[in-house]
Amino acid sequence: MRFTLNIWRQQGPNEQGRFVTYEARDVSPGMSFLEMLDSVNQGLIASGEEPVAFEQDCREGICGSCSLVINGIPHGPDRGITTCQLYMRRFSDRAVITIEPWRARAFPIIKDLVVDRRALDRIMQAGGYVSVNTGGAVDGNVLLIGKDRAETAMDAASCIGCGACVAACKNASAMLFVAAKVSHLALLPQGKPERTRRVSVMLEAMDQEGFGSCGNQSECEAVCPKNISVRFIAMLNREYLRAGVVESGLPAEPESPHAEST
C-alpha cells in the first residue's frame, strides 16, 4: 500500500509550524500506524533529513503515550483504541492522511507531533491521589466493596491519561480526564477521606492550566480509547456541587499544586 501523508512539522515550542507532505511507500496492511511512521522516518534518516518526532511507548494501548490526530480525529478512525492499535489496513490504498498533534493551549508543542502533557500530571498532583498511612498492611479482604461499585470505579480508573478527550473537545477541556480520576476515587472507600477537597482542587488546577470548560457535546467520549462515559462528567459535577455545600472539617489551606512542580 502507499499513502500521502500531510504531517505537522514544528522545530520547537516557539517556532512556526507547517504541514509537510511525505510519501509512504511499500506499506504492509498489517503495519500499525506507528510502524508506518517508523518506516517513513527510516527513509528520512537515509536521505539525511530529520525524522518526524512523535510519542510512543508500550505500543499495546495501555500507556497513553501515542497522541496523533489522524484525519481530524484523535487516535484515528476506529473507536476504543489508541494510535498504536490502529492498523494500515483500515485505510484505503493511496489515501491522503493528515497527521496533527493534540492542539490545546494547555498542551504546548515540544516538537513536530510531540506535545507537553504535564498539565494533566499537575492536575493529578493537586488531588488525584489517596493518602496511605505507614504501618502494617491492611488485609485486602477487610474492606468490602460491592461488585457493581467496584466495576464502575474500574471503568473510570481505566483512563490512561492520553489527553484525547482534550484534543477532541471543541473547548479543549479536560473534564473527562478529571471526571474519570475524581469518580474513580469518590466511588471507593479509600478515596473518601479526601473526597471533598479532591474535586475542588483538581478542577481549580484544570482551570489554572488553561483548559476550557465542558460544552456537553460528548465528543470526548467518542474518541476515548478506553470508552470512558460522559456519565462520569455528570458525577464530577455532582461531586463539585456537593463539595460546594459540604464542610470538609478543618478549613485547611491546601498548598498550591503549581508551587510544587515549578
Next chain:
Amino acid sequence: MTRLSNHVRSSVGGKVVMALSGLGLVFYVVIHMLGNLQIFEGAPTLNGYAAFLRDMPILLWIVRAGLLSLVVLHIVLAIRLTVRNRRARPVAYAARKYRQASFASRTMAVSGLLLALFILFHLLHLTAGVIDPLAIDRLDVEGHRDVYGKIVRAFQNPFIVVLYVVGQVGLGLHLNHAVTSSLQTLGLEYAAFNHLFKAAGPTVALLVVLGNIVIVLAVFLGIVHG
C-alpha cells in the same frame, strides 16, 4: 463562604449558574407558549388572560425584573465561558471531524445570539409596539386591551411571519442542546432516567417551537381571524 464563592467563580460553577438561569428561562418560555395558545379559544379568553396578568402589576414587574436579571446573568456568563473556551485552543485543527457532537451543540453561541436579537425584536414589536404602528393596544368590547386583535393584525404581514419563524428555529436549536446539557451540568445522571434526560432537550424544543409557530401560521393562513 469562601469555598462557595470560589465555586461560583470556577468554570464548572459558572456553568451551573448558566444551567439554572437557562432552565428558569425555559420554564418561562413554556408558560408563555401555553398562555398564547389561548388565542384558539377566541378573543374574550385571550384578552381576559392578558387582563388577568395586567391586573397584578407588582407581580408582573417582579417577573419582568427576574427575567431580565436571568437573561443578563446568562449572557454575561456565556461570554465569559466562551472567551475562556476560545482561548483554550489558540491553533485550530487543519482537518476536523466531529463524531457525535450535534449541530445544535456546536452552534450554541450563534443560536444564542440569534435568540437574543429575536427577543429584542419581539419586545419592541409586540410588547412596546415600536416597530409596527399597527401593533398597538386598542380596547375590545369588554374594555380589555385587545391583544387578540393586535396579534391578528401583526401576523398578516409576511415579513413579520418569516422573522418569527426564523426566530423560532433559533429557539428550537438552542433549547435542543440546552435542556439536556443543563441536566448534565447539574449532575443529574441515573441509569434508569438517562434516556429521559437525553430526550428532554429535543422534546421541549419541539413542543415550544410547534406551539409558537402554530399561532403565527394560523393567523397568517386566516384560520384565526379578527
